[in-house]
Amino acid sequence: MFIVEAKGLIKDYGSLRAVDGIDFAIMRGECFGFLGPNGAGKTTVMGIIHCFMPPTAGDVKVFGMDVRENPSEIKAKTGVMPQDDNLDPDLSVIENLIVYARYFDIPSRESRPFAQELLGFVEMKAKENAPIRNLSGGMKRKLLLARSLINRPELLILDEPTVGLDPHSRHSVWDALQHLKSQGTTLLLTTHYMEEAERLCDRVAIMGSGKIVATDSPSRLSKTHGGTLEDVYLTLTGSPLES
Amino acid sequence: MNLRRAFRVWQRHLTVYTKLYKSSIALNFVEPVLYLAALGLGLGAYVKEIKGVPYVNFIAPGIIASSAMFAATYECSYGTFVRMTFQKTFDAILATPVNINDLVAGEMMWGATKSMLYGTIIMIVISAFGLVASPLVVLSIPVLFLSGLIFAEISLIFVAIVPGIDSFNYFYTLLMTPMFLFSGIFFPIDSLPPLVAKIAFFTPLYHLVNVCRASSNGSLALWDIAWVAAVVLILAPYPFRLMRRRMIK
DSSP: OEEEEEEEEEEEETTEEEEEEEEEEEETTOEEEEEOOTTSSHHHHHHHHTTSSOOSEEEEEETTEETTTOHHHHHHTEEEEOSSOOOOTTSBHHHHHHHHHHHTTOOHHHHHHHHHHHHHHTTOGGGTTOBGGGSOHHHHHHHHHHHHTTTOOSEEEEESTTTTOOHHHHHHHHHHHHHHHHTTOEEEEEESOHHHHHHHOSEEEEEETTEEEEEEOHHHHHHHHOSOHHHHHHHHHOSOOOO | OOHHHHHHHHHHHHHHHHHHHHHHHHHHHHHHHHHIIIIIIIGGGTSOEETTEEHHHHHHHHHHHHHHHHHHHHIIIIIHHHHHTTSOHHHHHHTSSOOHHHHHHHHHHHHHHHHHHHHHHHHHHHHHTTOOOOGGGGGGHHHHHHHHHHHHHHHHHHHHHOSSGGGHHHIIIIIIHHHHHSSSSSSOGGGSOHHHHHHHHTSHHHHHHHHHHHHHTTOOOHHHHHHHHHHHHHHTHHHHHHHHHHHOO
16 A cells, blocks of 8 residues: 555646646655755645645545545644744743644653653753754754654655755764664655765655656666766756755 | 644643743733723822712723733734744644644634633732622623634734734734723713714624623623624634635645
């Protein structure tokens, strides 16, 4: 069974077609990446999968359920690490995790020990009671990752997980994601870092102007089209790489 | 809408409030007490009584109502807007099983809760000053929650349609302040020109003032309570519909 399956997915914002009739299927346990320049429609696809916005046309099923009909059931089993910092600035580090767990009906006697475990996992144990404003950009990203795991998701959606991070933080996020993958979590990420895609993704879909122009493993894409993944990306999307 | 999930949103606000209230709660009482002192005592030295009631006793129940109103409107205008835009708290919440309707319901319930809380505390303060004639004033506490829902609904409708946070100046200057001044808190509205009195009749604050004033004199303004309950229901679809339009592209 596929974890995520989209057929003929279209998303319009007014007269702008952001996603233009795409099909894809993501298997349990794989890491699937959407690559593409800014404005290619990657974030929109993520938003539709985690039921933040409805598709204009087409079918999207997550865990076999329709995104229009069962949003709460889908979101209960999904974790989302957003591109923007939307941590709760009124709460401390640990409170951010405990309050977030409550939205999933996880009581604090269960979430507190798990939140502490997650803070250990992202190497932030010492910051447990720190206010959010005292965190560096890298720590905020890691806390967002920890928060996305608080409901023990089967599917983890990561929108540009390492954008703006220094190399050390980037590598520690990659290590964390590789660990999650080895535990069987299905990962779905958007990126425009080729190194990130090659390191983490089993398969990538290259997007340009709302369409998927190619889907395959990074190594097979290189073999079929010749050159590095970056060369393939540049040829297929026809636009210079942004970072 | 799912009540349990709406409660989770309400619970988040309570958690934040219990952390921060110490720094804000005192300020919330300064303003109503200033009104009571300046108008009740200052103006009251000249206006001895209205309808046989000493002036400060006349306005005191109205200050319960206005405090309750402002508590819900600040919370669900500036508060909600900041959570929705600058803090992106709503984006984070909507990635959980909580859906947009649950979120809007949670905001409304929290606004109404603050309305009830702040109104009740002012009630205690004015009772301590001996400005309340009857213990039946406590019967208006649940009405403070109901009318809080109305003020939350109105505020959320504005949140859903304003382009930016500065637009709330219009909301307060053109809507809330006139309502505060012309809803029978400081003088009976029958002393106003008929048209103004008619407009005042259609404001929720006017009816809440009636409820608070009646209950502090030991009676129940049932007609006003029914009016409040009906308007809660009449307005209810709009914050949900408009917030969905604002948040979900």
